Amino acid sequence: MTQQLPQAPSTEPELAGVRNFRDVGGLPTVDGRRVRYGRLFRSGHLANATASDAAFLSGLGLHTIFDFRNAADQKLEGPDVELPGVRNVNMPLSDPADGAEFWKMVREGNLDQLKSILADGKAAGRMSASYRMIIKERTGEHSRVLHALAEDSVPALMHCAAGKDRAGLSIAVSLLAVGVDRDAIEADYLKSNDPHRRYQVRRKDNSPAAMSPEVMELLAPLFDARAEYLAAAFETIEETWGGTERYLSEGLGLSPETRERLRERLLDEA
Numbered sequence: 001m002t003q004q005l006p007q008a009p010s011t012e013p014e015l016a017g018v019r020n021f022r023d024v025g026g027l028p029t030v031d032g033r034r035v036r037y038g039r040l041f042r043s044g045h046l047a048n049a050t051a052s053d054a055a056f057l058s059g060l061g062l063h064t065i066f067d068f069r070n071a072a073d074q075k076l077e078g079p080d081v082e083l084p085g086v087r088n089v090n091m092p093l094s095d096p097a098d099g100a101e102f103w104k105m106v107r108e109g110n111l112d113q114l115k116s117i118l119a120d121g122k123a124a125g126r127m128s129a130s131y132r133m134i135i136k137e138r139t140g141e142h143s144r145v146l147h148a149l150a151e152d153s154v155p156a157l158m159h160c161a162a163g164k165d166r167a168g169l170s171i172a173v174s175l176l177a178v179g180v181d182r183d184a185i186e187a188d189y190l191k192s193n194d195p196h197r198r199y200q201v202r203r204k205d206n207s208p209a210a211m212s213p214e215v216m217e218l219l220a221p222l223f224d225a226r227a228e229y230l231a232a233a234f235e236t237i238e239e240t241w242g243g244t245e246r247y248l249s250e251g252l253g254l255s256p257e258t259r260e261r262l263r264e265r266l267l268d269e270a
Contacts, residue, residue: 013056017048020163020197024171024188029179033267039154040266042171044163044199045069047078054081057157062086064153066145068166072096072103076202077161087153091141093134093166102126106222108204114218123221127165128232134169135236142173143252149174150261162199164192164225169233176244177254178263182234192225199223 025037160166
């Protein structure tokens, strides 16, 4: 059962040009500690951040922003706003060539074309497969992120385009590494479905026909955060490494000392 999460100590901001922003502070670990507020943030892309958004983000004291978008995403949405004194690390977790025709169809295809690639569970299946692929094939990138967090990169903000898939998995992996309860990880992940957080679907033609209820229903699995997607990632960890501990130590190359530094940086005092 998904558990209720503690509320942040202050009102969560609703930024004008940045979707899906939140602090993951407060999440409980299996040994009774909690993620410290102000250490690890997540969001959608920062390309449309307003001046007031940028001022708020600058006030967080960020050390590093991890941008998991690929070149095609950045071309579509634009580069992140520059925040003074903050290190920007672009680390694509998906290949722009992989699925380029698929995403072109998502943006431009008519109803019949969309049915051919998305109907009958195909869209949800594609998303679960994507989560499995990232866990299995992007161990090097996730290792780099976690070692950076352990060394000097907090406070950190992680984002992709919508802030739910690539960033969602990177946040989930980071939380697993410090022992956060899996139900709490899932509950935070599912927050991306809140109406004010959801990615604004963009199609080449934004006419009523191109954005009809039937079209939006077909597209929904691509833009939803679904428990089954995160479950596919967790299942891949179990199937490939036999459990979280071997995934972290062998898959991501995290030593006990690095794990402990991560806990020191991200968790409240024991």
